[in-house]
Amino acid sequence: MKIGKPIRAYVVEPLEQPATPAEPEDEDETAQEPVAVRDTELETTPTA
Amino acid sequence: MTVAPDYIEPVVGWRVWAVSSSDAGLRLRSLMVDATWPTGRPFVARCRDRRHRLRRVWRAEPSAHEPPEWSCDCGIYATREIADAVRYAKSYGDRHWTVLHRVVGRVSLWGSVLEYTDGWRAALAYPLELLVPRVGPVQSPGAEAVADALADYGVRVEVVDGTGAGRFGQALPALPAWPPV
Numbered sequence: 001m002k003i004g005k006p007i008r009a010y011v012v013e014p015l016e017q018p019a020t021p022a023e024p025e026d027e028d029e030t031a032q033e034p035v036a037v038r039d040t041e042l043e044t045t046p047t048a
Numbered sequence: 049m050t051v052a053p054d055y056i057e058p059v060v061g062w063r064v065w066a067v068s069s070s071d072a073g074l075r076l077r078s079l080m081v082d083a084t085w086p087t088g089r090p091f092v093a094r095c096r097d098r099r100h101r102l103r104r105v106w107r108a109e110p111s112a113h114e115p116p117e118w119s120c121d122c123g124i125y126a127t128r129e130i131a132d133a134v135r136y137a138k139s140y141g142d143r144h145w146t147v148l149h150r151v152v153g154r155v156s157l158w159g160s161v162l163e164y165t166d167g168w169r170a171a172l173a174y175p176l177e178l179l180v181p182r183v184g185p186v187q188s189p190g191a192e193a194v195a196d197a198l199a200d201y202g203v204r205v206e207v208v209d210g211t212g213a214g215r216f217g218q219a220l221p222a223l224p225a226w227p228p229v
Contacts, residue, residue, distance in 0.1 A: 001125045001167070002132070002136075002166065003164040003169070006162065006163075007163040008163050010055060010163065012158040012161050013056060013158065014056060014058045018058050018158065018174045018176070019088060019089050
């Protein structure tokens, strides 16, 4: 792609991330399920 | 070393993408390189310049540079004028990948940015708005299906009639001046 002649360089740091999350927030609930399994495992660990 | 930013708003330019099939569905793909644009996170530029790699071998230069760099062609490209992006798309064949459709749109650029008279090269990018021409290649699943799939990017996606720069320009308001005042 031709974009002409060089002018200058700069650094851009947007205050807000331009990349928009694509997944609905409900997805997070699914991601938390393994945590519950881990809790169960802890409860069944022998204490003696 | 931390570099203080020169600007806190992303640069906005025009770009053209191919649309190809992936495991996750239809996704934007760069025209020049085999790279799929992810959803929900920035597309990160990577230098693939073979000349630089060969030169490193013979001259023992540093193993890599962060794109973009003046001495290289790497980086994520965007144009100031929509006509330049559309002209580029029309001049570019379907090449190596299964191009199901082509879309035009605005892209946010940030990180290290090199400014040119007619556009920019940048380190990071994400689509801002996408325009899907109603007419596509024969292998296209159809503009509406493409638009539905590209909604995964979480940005405005619109199907437009025609493929001319004027049509696309009418569908989106004028770009803000850069740099911001």
